[in-house]
Amino acid sequence: MTTLYLALAAGAVVGIALGGLGGGGSILAVPALIYLLDFTPVAATTASLIIVAATTATSLYTHARDGNVRWRTGLLFAAAGIVPALLGGALAGRLPEALLTAAFSVIALTAGLRMLRSRRADNDQDRPIRPAHAAGEGASLGAITGFLGVGGGFLAVPALVSVLGLKMKAAVGTSLLVITITSLAALTARTSTADGLRWEVIAPFTGAAILGAWDGKRLASKISGTTLQRTFAIVLIAVAAVMLTDAFI
Numbered sequence: 001m002t003t004l005y006l007a008l009a010a011g012a013v014v015g016i017a018l019g020g021l022g023g024g025g026s027i028l029a030v031p032a033l034i035y036l037l038d039f040t041p042v043a044a045t046t047a048s049l050i051i052v053a054a055t056t057a058t059s060l061y062t063h064a065r066d067g068n069v070r071w072r073t074g075l076l077f078a079a080a081g082i083v084p085a086l087l088g089g090a091l092a093g094r095l096p097e098a099l100l101t102a103a104f105s106v107i108a109l110t111a112g113l114r115m116l117r118s119r120r121a122d123n124d125q126d127r128p129i130r131p132a133h134a135a136g137e138g139a140s141l142g143a144i145t146g147f148l149g150v151g152g153g154f155l156a157v158p159a160l161v162s163v164l165g166l167k168m169k170a171a172v173g174t175s176l177l178v179i180t181i182t183s184l185a186a187l188t189a190r191t192s193t194a195d196g197l198r199w200e201v202i203a204p205f206t207g208a209a210i211l212g213a214w215d216g217k218r219l220a221s222k223i224s225g226t227t228l229q230r231t232f233a234i235v236l237i238a239v240a241a242v243m244l245t246d247a248f249i
Helices: 003-023 024-038 043-064 073-093 099-118 130-148 155-161 168-188 199-220 225-248
Strands: none
Touching: 003 024, 003 043, 003 199, 024 043, 024 099, 024 199, 024 225, 043 099, 043 168, 043 199, 073 130, 073 155, 073 168, 099 155, 099 199, 099 225, 130 155, 155 168
């Protein structure tokens, strides 16, 4: 019963982050699965992709309904990341668990620091999209998604705003499209690691994340985006410190 409560609580936090920030929650899913729910690093990254794909696909619907998804940009961004996601997913299952944990913690730390420094200011309007920039950013995101089992919204949202010139609301909605596609691509390369997954944990975790994403979207309209972003950034940095310590001790 304790495991069920932990899965529900962790899923709710992940969903709130994904729904409110368009990213950040997925990078919390892996450490929650490892340290709270006793998954191995490889199983946790695979389970995270399942959770993230289901949650972002659901949240994508609400953002699309509000007109906050730039489909052409998102599809171009995601298409460039499909092959890197497949390669990263295939490579992840062949690496030592300590190395995978260390790599994940470094990315989490980088993401936390990046979120802590960045501002969530809206642009007046979307700028013209540069296909080469979209493809380059998408390929990088896909590789990280496949390798570490995270959706990558913490990287996609800043890139969509600063590099591709989308407004923040559009960047959050479009990032969900990108995350859904790259997560599904990465999962196809991880079919060999799906055996033995604890679905009795993944199912409630995913259900709570989906519900949390709806709450996150509403929360983002009531609480300062900067406050929400900084809170998750601090949590990410703390999680990264714990995982780095665990990887080398």
